[in-house]
Amino acid sequence: MLAHVEPVFIDPTTDEGFKRLFGDKVNLINFLNIIFRGRKTITDLTYRDTERIGATEEIGKVIFDLVVQTSTGEEIIIEMQTSTQTNLKQRMLYYASKVISDTAPNGNRKAWGYAIPEVYTIVLMDGFHMPGGDHKTYFHDTCLCHRDSGQIFYEGLGFIYLELINFVKSEVEVEDELDKVFFMLKNMSTLRTLPRIMNSAVFQRFFQLASYAKLTKEERTMYDISLKRKWDAEAVRMYQQEQVEGLEKQLREAKRETKKASIAAKAGGIAEGEHKKAIETALKLKEMGLPVEQIAKGTGLSIEEIDKLK
Numbered sequence: 001m002l003a004h005v006e007p008v009f010i011d012p013t014t015d016e017g018f019k020r021l022f023g024d025k026v027n028l029i030n031f032l033n034i035i036f037r038g039r040k041t042i043t044d045l046t047y048r049d050t051e052r053i054g055a056t057e058e059i060g061k062v063i064f065d066l067v068v069q070t071s072t073g074e075e076i077i078i079e080m081q082t083s084t085q086t087n088l089k090q091r092m093l094y095y096a097s098k099v100i101s102d103t104a105p106n107g108n109r110k111a112w113g114y115a116i117p118e119v120y121t122i123v124l125m126d127g128f129h130m131p132g133g134d135h136k137t138y139f140h141d142t143c144l145c146h147r148d149s150g151q152i153f154y155e156g157l158g159f160i161y162l163e164l165i166n167f168v169k170s171e172v173e174v175e176d177e178l179d180k181v182f183f184m185l186k187n188m189s190t191l192r193t194l195p196r197i198m199n200s201a202v203f204q205r206f207f208q209l210a211s212y213a214k215l216t217k218e219e220r221t222m223y224d225i226s227l228k229r230k231w232d233a234e235a236v237r238m239y240q241q242e243q244v245e246g247l248e249k250q251l252r253e254a255k256r257e258t259k260k261a262s263i264a265a266k267a268g269g270i271a272e273g274e275h276k277k278a279i280e281t282a283l284k285l286k287e288m289g290l291p292v293e294q295i296a297k298g299t300g301l302s303i304e305e306i307d308k309l310k
């Protein structure tokens with residue numbers, strides 16, 4: 001989106017866009033039901049405090065983007081990440097663990113019996129790839145399972161990653177509701193009208209809330225600031241990527257030059273060894289009294305070189 005063009009719809013991957021769309025309970029319920037793909041049916045939820053205090057002062061506090069509890073007790077963390085994160089998977093595991101540990105009572109653990117809730121972490125990844133990923137898979141739905149058989153070991157701790165950068169389907173290639181979610185999140189801010197494939201109550205609600213024209217003056221100001229932050233972060237990310245690519249190119253070139261030098265040195269060593277062998281042969285032939293011309297022809301040495309041999 002160009003800076004001077006007023007958008008029709010806001011960008012859901014900005015801080016303000018994310019809050020506006022997913023701060024709506026109906027929208028969030030619809031989104032989660034699509035993401036869980038029928039595995040769960042969420043009918044109601046409660047928004048929870050996003051700030052969690054650490055057990056000690058040194059640990060500090062954790063602030064989530066969004067945390068909700070469903071009417072059936074599941075705790076769900078929803079995070080929007082627009083730049084590469086160090087130890088992304090470990091970070092999300094820590095977030096989930098924090099939510100779990102906060103449910104433990106201060107005492108009477110025996111009576112509690114470790115009745116921990118199901119905890120799911122959903123991460124919307126925009127602009128960067130999953131660490132160790134294949135750059136093709138755009139939906140990652142993981143839980144604890146047996147390494148060999150793949151059989152689920154424990155369902156109640158799940159991590160769902162939406163890798164938007166890998167979703168490259170056009171509108172005509174969209175296959176199901178999950179694809180529609182991806183298409184909406186990735187393309188909403190550049191669309192001028194509601195796509196035909198999303199002409200349903202679920203997606204109409206998303207796009208109605210995303211209407212830039214319906215934002216108040218204050219909301220527009222906050223959104224524009226949020227969008228600029230995203231652009232700035234993207235510019236930094238692109239610069240860093242260019243720097244990394246430049247260094248990688250220099251490294252490849254250095255490796256090629258090193259390889260050439262190694263081959264040349266090896267070839268030079270072979271040539272030097274062959275010349276030394278030719279001199280030894282010529283010296284023996286000279287001692288045997290063979291004519292210099294024949295020795296030169298047989299060894300490849302010059303007559304001048306042979307004359308100097310003693």
